Amino acid sequence: MVSARASGLPRWVLVPAAAGALFIVLPLVALASRVQWGSFWSLITSDSSREALLLSLRTSAAATVLCVLLGVPMALVLARTSFRGQGLLRSLVLLPLVLPPVVGGIALLYTFGRKGLLGETIDVLGLQIAFSTTAVVIAQTFVSLPFLVVSLEGTLRTAGQRYETVAATLGARPTTVLRRVTLPLVLPGLAAGAVLSFARALGEFGATITFAGSLEGVTRTLPLEIYLQRESNPDAAVALSLVLVVVAVLVIGLVRGTRGVSA
Amino acid sequence: MTLRLTATVAERDVDVSLDVEDGRTVALLGPNGSGKSTVLSVVAGILRPDAGRATLAGTTLFDVAAGTWVPPHERGTGLLAQDPLLFPHLDALDNVAFGPRSAGARRGAARETARTWLGRVDAAELAGRRPSELSGGQAQRVAIARALAADPRLLLLDEPMAALDITVVPAMRQVLRTVLRGRSAVIVTHDVLDALLLADHVVVMEAGRVVEQGPTKDVLARPRSTFGAGIAGLNLARGTTDGGGVRTAGGLLVAGIHDDETVPDGVAAVAVFSPGAVGVHRERPGGSPRNVFAATVRELEPRGSQVRIRTDEVAADVTAPVVAELDLAPGTEVFLAVKASEVAIYRA
Amino acid sequence: MKRLIGTAAAALLLTSVAACGSSDDAAAGSSSDGPRETTLTVYAAASLKSSFTEIGAAFEKANPGVSVTFSFAGSADLVAQIQQGAPADVFASADTANMDKATADDLVEGTPADFATNTLEIATPPDNPADVDSLDDLADPDVTVVVCAAEVPCGAAAAGVEKAAGLDIRPVSEEQSVTDVLGKVISGEADAGLVYVTDVRGAGDKVAGVPIPESADVVNTYPIAALAGSRNPDVAKAFTAYVTGPEGRSILTAAGFGAP
Known part of the structure; x- marks a missing residue:
């Protein structure tokens, strides 16, 4: 039971707060209510679904x-460093967080695509990125990298440099300090960042469909499969959506778990 | 290992020159913000000075003019701070083994060294504990062992006892006395007892400059700086050794902790203790204090939040509420008590 | 119980959302100010975008006081939205299958009328780097081909053409919509794509078209219908008549559509 009085909050705040919570939870409940439980298992284990999930x-x-x-x-x-333009660099690194993924996809296309900035170089190396699973990984990395960087940078700043300084005065070389002090200390933050990145990669849609295309078993990831199934088999789309919701819930649980350990 | 240092840090208005002779311990005294920790940071290589140079046992640590800068991990300058800063993810043994491991020792050998050092600071039984399972005093012992296990050529101690519970300070001081003997070290401290008991030489800093330096006894006897004068406010009972204490000309016997060697009776000595360590009572206190002196209050002198009670021979610092509670005024008969462990006895 | 929770939740959500601003009532209020301001909402398949925009403008000119707004998307999307109660007056689908869904749900007023047909064509980048000049070339594994996924109308058509020609085309990607296929060709990522004739025409000189005789066997038929939920049934019927009439026909023909 919420005790508004004890927390010093005005009671009326609870009303919009409840509406907000409902706003998030209700669509998920609605989604779950639309699942055809009778055929759920066969829908999510069909060849195309399994290929997409794997x-x-x-x-x-x-x-x-x-x-x-x-x-x-x-x-x-x-x-851990400071240099001119660091603020600008940080903002640029964060850009994929706020950029519409489809824009990221177009940008990647003009970088790694056949006619892209690096297209000829990649061609010379005998690689084919467009329409390959590599393209999917590139698109996912592009959108999820900021999550890891932001999460870890915060943890590093919070941890401070005092332990690293002590390690140096004990004769540890910078690489030793990084390996034996810095990384073990920020491990919970790193784990949380990695889990968030994984979740973001799992949900990636816009950049993938723009940059990598959509082919079963090669580039058609679960979100693309859901979007496609919606056209012909809405029940399958709903069932697969629920699978992604469950994965997302697990991921949030994991992050909370790692955060809990570090706290 | 002899340290020769001259350094200027413009941003903090610090400009000092400092020597530490081989095997000697220098106490760096001074008020807050006088630049003591800055000096240690420069020597340890954590802070880059704007000018100056330093050599340790003849090898250059830095030379601004020549553009030489040896990174902290290659200096051999161990640093022990107020906060023990034990690595939270390693147990006490592996914390102490960190230095030897970084120097290339194998895990087993490093742990052997670590065990030895934990033993020397009376912390052998803490080997398997995590830092979160250690008390402040225990953690600082482990930190001392860790600093020493790295085999530093020069040990830098930055107020190593300032964060400790007052009850464990005397024991920690004993540990430091043992491990600092014959070792080149610089100890930054507020507490003149540290200087007296741990250092051969005192350097007093004020506003980023060295204002006074010399052998500990000289500086204490003839303070020339403001801070030195503050030190002079210490209770000094001069006399001759008698049993475990010092007997003054006035007949007062002050029990305390002896300097390293066993002192024969009848030798000129000084017992030193801070006014803050003196308890004031209206009735003769029972229990542990070995030193209880009957005295008459001569003067009350407000010093910030404290009030200094002066009697004929001994001064005590108490808080204002205590003054009110005990109804202290010039002429009041009181008993002054001080634990023997708070009294340092020094050959004069 | 479930219903009760649903109602309560809906009430709470709607009050909060309503506080945020716009609602249908506001729009309806302004349109009922006078008979001269009638807004017609047309849901049309994405491939109709340019021709229907043109038809809409012509219809507005012919019917003063009427303004036509469009929502262009994949036909399946549009049907799904109409099923969920989207405020549409007219629906023009790119295939009969999706129109059948609407008919089956009694969402259509009267009988849908077929108004156009479309066939597939090969689109290549203007310089045609892989020298594609027939459907057979698409079976060459060295040619990067993109098509629509079988789940969407253009993909179903592509599969039909492939089958009719007895070919085994291995696409590098099965796209969500014909625009995605066209995009991959325009950007040069793909050597060829199977798209509608009208898409090649609409893309101008950004792509080159290679007609395929085999496509004659696989024709997409476009039906249009006024919707049962329309607020302006008369105007909706007038619009469908306009599209199927001579004015609509000439614009559609110019865009490359065939007669039904």
Whole structure:
């Protein structure tokens, strides 16, 4: 029971707050109420659904690994150094967070596409990115990298540099400090960031459909499959949507779990 | 390892020159904001000075004019701060083993070294504990062991006891006395007892400049700086050694903790204790204090939130409510009590 | 119980949303100010965008006091919205299947009228880098081909053409809509795409078209109908008549559509 008086909040605040909560929860309830439970299992285990789910999990995992490999150094540079233009760099790194994903997709197309900025270089290397699973991973990494960077930079700043300074005075080289002190200390923040990135990658739609296309087992991830199924088989779309909702709930639980441990 | 330092940090208006002779401990005294910690940061390599140079045992730590700058991890300058800052993800043993491991020792060997050092600071039984399971005093012991296990050429201590519970300070001071013997060290402190008990040499800083320096006894006897004068406010009982204490000309026997070597009776000595360590009572207190002196209040002198009670031989600092509660006024008969552990006895 | 919760929730949500501003009532109020301001809302398949925009303008000119607004999207999307009570007066679908859905749900007033047909054509980038000049070329694994997914009308048509020609085309992507296919061709990512004749025409010199005789067997028929929920049934009927009449026909023909 909410005790508004004890918290010092005016009681009327509870009304819009409840409306807001309802606004978020109700559509999910409505979605769940539309699921055809009789055929639910067969719908989410059909060949195309399974292919889409597996592809989504595979590409999201790959994107998360890329995010960690690229994002950890970025967060370290942003949190631990200061240089001219750092503020600008930080804003640019955050851009994919606020950019419509379809814009990201178009931008990626003009970078990695056949006629793109790096198109010829990629061609020379004998690689084909457009319409490949690699393109899906690139699109997912592009949109989810900021989540990891933001989350980790915050953790690094909160953790401060005092332990790192102590480690240095104990004779630890910078790499040793990073490996044995900095990273273990921010591990909960890193885990939370990675989980958020994974979730964002899993939900990626706009950039993928624009940049990677849509082909079963290659580039058609779960959100694309849902969007497509909606045309011909709304029941399947609803069932798969519920699967994504469940995954999202699990992810939030995981993040709360890791945050709880660090607190 | 001899340290020779001259450094200017313009931003903090610090401009000092400081020498630490091999095997000696220098106490850096001074009011808050006088630049003491800045000096340590410069020596440790955490802060870049605007000018100056420093050498340790002949090797250059930095030389601004020559553009030389040795990074902190290559300096061999251990730093122990107020906050123990034990790595929270490692247990006490691995915290202490961190220095040897960083120097390239194998895990097993590093842990052996760590165990030895934990033993030296009486913390062997804490080896398996996480920092979150240690008390402030225990954590600081482990931190001392960790700093020493890294085998520093020069140990820098930045108010290592300021954050500790007052009850564990005397024991910690004993630990430091043991480990600092024969070691080159700089200790920043507010507490003149630290200077007396731990340091051979005192450097007093005010407003970013060295205003006074010399052997501890000289600075204490003839303070020339404002801060030195504050030190002179300490209770100094001069006399000769007698049993475990110092007997003054007035016949007062002050029990305390001896300087390192066992002092024979009849030697000139000084017992030093801070007015803050003196308790004031209207009735003779029972229990533990070994030193209880009957005295007459001569003077009450407000000093900030404290009131200094002066008697013929001993001064005590108490809070204003205590003055009211005990109804203290010039002429009041009182008993002054001070624990032997708060009294340092020093050969004069 | 479920219904009660639903009603209570809806009441709470609607009061909050209503406080945020616009609602249908406001729009209805302004249109009922006088008989001269009638707004007709037309839901039309995405492939009709340019021709229907033109027809709408002509219709407004011929009927002073009437303004026509359009919502262009995939036919399946539009049907789904109409089923959920979207305030549409007229629905023009790109295939009969989606119109059938609307008819089956009694959402249509009268009988839908077929007003146009469309066939597929190969679109290539203007310089045609893969030298595509027939449907057979699309089966070449070195040619990057994109088509619509079988779930959407243009994809169903593509599958029909493929079957009629006895070919096995391996697309690199099965897109959500014909515009997505066209986009991949225009950007040069794909060497060829199967799109409607009208899309090639509409894209101007951004793509080149390669007609395919096989497409004659697979014709998409476009039906139009006034909707049962229309507030202006007479104007809605007048619009459908205008589209199927000579004025509409000439604009549609110019855009590349065939006669029904």
